[in-house]
Amino acid sequence: MALFGRTRDVNLIKTINRELLGDVITQQCSFYKIRLEETTFNLYGEAAGGKFYDGPIIFNCLVDRNDQEYPESDLGVDFNWSTIFKFLREDILNAGMQPEVGDIILYNDGYYQVDDVISNQYFVGKDPNYPNEPNPLNPGLSDFGGNLSYIVKTHYEPADKFGITKERF
Amino acid sequence: MAEQGKTPIPKSQREIATGLNEPTIPGNDPNNVTKYFPSLADARANNQSVQPARASRISQKEDSWKPFTIGIKDLDEAIKYYFDNVIQPSVVQNGNRIAVPTIYGSPERWKSVQRDGYYRDKKGKIMAPLIMYKRTNIDRNRGITNKIDANFPQNYAVFQQQYTKKNHYNNLSVLNGAKPIKTYQAIVIPDFVTFTYSCVIYTYYMEQLNQIIEAINYAADTYWGDPQRFKFRAMINGYQTITELNVGQERTVKGNFDIKLNGYIIPNVIQKDLDALKKFSSDSKVIITQETIESLTRDRGNQFIEGINTNLD
Numbered sequence: 001m002a003l004f005g006r007t008r009d010v011n012l013i014k015t016i017n018r019e020l021l022g023d024v025i026t027q028q029c030s031f032y033k034i035r036l037e038e039t040t041f042n043l044y045g046e047a048a049g050g051k052f053y054d055g056p057i058i059f060n061c062l063v064d065r066n067d068q069e070y071p072e073s074d075l076g077v078d079f080n081w082s083t084i085f086k087f088l089r090e091d092i093l094n095a096g097m098q099p100e101v102g103d104i105i106l107y108n109d110g111y112y113q114v115d116d117v118i119s120n121q122y123f124v125g126k127d128p129n130y131p132n133e134p135n136p137l138n139p140g141l142s143d144f145g146g147n148l149s150y151i152v153k154t155h156y157e158p159a160d161k162f163g164i165t166k167e168r169f
Numbered sequence: 170m171a172e173q174g175k176t177p178i179p180k181s182q183r184e185i186a187t188g189l190n191e192p193t194i195p196g197n198d199p200n201n202v203t204k205y206f207p208s209l210a211d212a213r214a215n216n217q218s219v220q221p222a223r224a225s226r227i228s229q230k231e232d233s234w235k236p237f238t239i240g241i242k243d244l245d246e247a248i249k250y251y252f253d254n255v256i257q258p259s260v261v262q263n264g265n266r267i268a269v270p271t272i273y274g275s276p277e278r279w280k281s282v283q284r285d286g287y288y289r290d291k292k293g294k295i296m297a298p299l300i301m302y303k304r305t306n307i308d309r310n311r312g313i314t315n316k317i318d319a320n321f322p323q324n325y326a327v328f329q330q331q332y333t334k335k336n337h338y339n340n341l342s343v344l345n346g347a348k349p350i351k352t353y354q355a356i357v358i359p360d361f362v363t364f365t366y367s368c369v370i371y372t373y374y375m376e377q378l379n380q381i382i383e384a385i386n387y388a389a390d391t392y393w394g395d396p397q398r399f400k401f402r403a404m405i406n407g408y409q410t411i412t413e414l415n416v417g418q419e420r421t422v423k424g425n426f427d428i429k430l431n432g433y434i435i436p437n438v439i440q441k442d443l444d445a446l447k448k449f450s451s452d453s454k455v456i457i458t459q460e461t462i463e464s465l466t467r468d469r470g471n472q473f474i475e476g477i478n479t480n481l482d
Contacts (some may be wrong), residue, residue: 044376044412046373046374046375048261048262048373048374048375048376049264050262050263050264070293072278074274074303074369075272075274075369075371076272076275076295077278077281077282077293078293078294078295079293079294080418081292082417109291109292110291110292113419115416115417155417155418155419156292156294157294158294158295158297158419159290159291159294160263161297161373162263163263163264167290167291167296168265168267168296
């Protein structure tokens, strides 16, 4: 049986982080989840007719902003901005959501599409979802460790692509 | 060396240009200079530059038309006009039909970012769909006629000018049988060229790209341009479609194609202005059908009679 990282310890960490994100850092973003049932796609695997979303749901998060980039091409000067959003995993799950590649995050009037979803910050290196039970060596591992965060890597997308707000006049 | 105490007067642009021009001598025989170009022979003898005949220099001051010119920009504008006003490509996006803007490629940075806001979102990201075209090549087309010699253009297209105040038509002229002088506008045969434009269609979805290609392909191999100005035949041979899905970047769908525009150029340059014929008039004739005098000896005495007699001899 494991000695450290019991559920109480994990809850302490989660509570501290929730308080830190919500009351101290207070960075927020809105999460849009694609509605798979209503969004239809064509032969090329693209929803050219429009997409439907659940949300937005506002989450406290930690925003790790990279520098804005202005690449140049024949079309002119473009704009890129890759940003990393770090969520408390339990906040997302409590909202009934699961971030996936292709979802949309609204942050500071800009829309970011999810490229990578990283969920590997295990408290004391253990994920209680995989206790290997029945486990004769270390029984009760489901009470130890915790998966703390969702780290979502995104890139900026032009706003009119999603049809959420009117961008072309 | 300049004469002592005398300020040298620099040559004007006209003097320099005409001084540099020398026509091609038939047979490359120096003796032909006198035969074909007497003014040049005189000029060489007197160590002067060749001056075009005064008769060919007719004032265009009150003309209602300007010297006919077609520049490279006119051809570039023909492409944009045709995209914007005739093809009018559009796509359906999020339930709305939106027009596809056309831009000339690689604009200045300030213009691209600060003025071209109509195809950018709040952060300055380029929004699709968008058509970009850019001239990449200009080839001379020698398969058609040419002006032969830029120093002394030989081939012209000639247009008769309409009636004007000086060249008017009225009933009195018809009664008297007087024909007004016809004035002609002479335009140097243009330089025929083939322009190549590289075009990129940028869309979010392949379905949108299909719509735009269909519209452009329908208009291919026809005459593009403003009907009030110039139209040129635009040839499109094929399209290349590219779908890119790069890590950490948006999915892009692009269509590339080339437009070959069969055009022509009549530049507005000083060499043409100096050497080429721009305007000329028809030959004018004064016909005296009858002359009456009272007496042969009244004013001039016997000299006149003697003159007539001499001729009769």
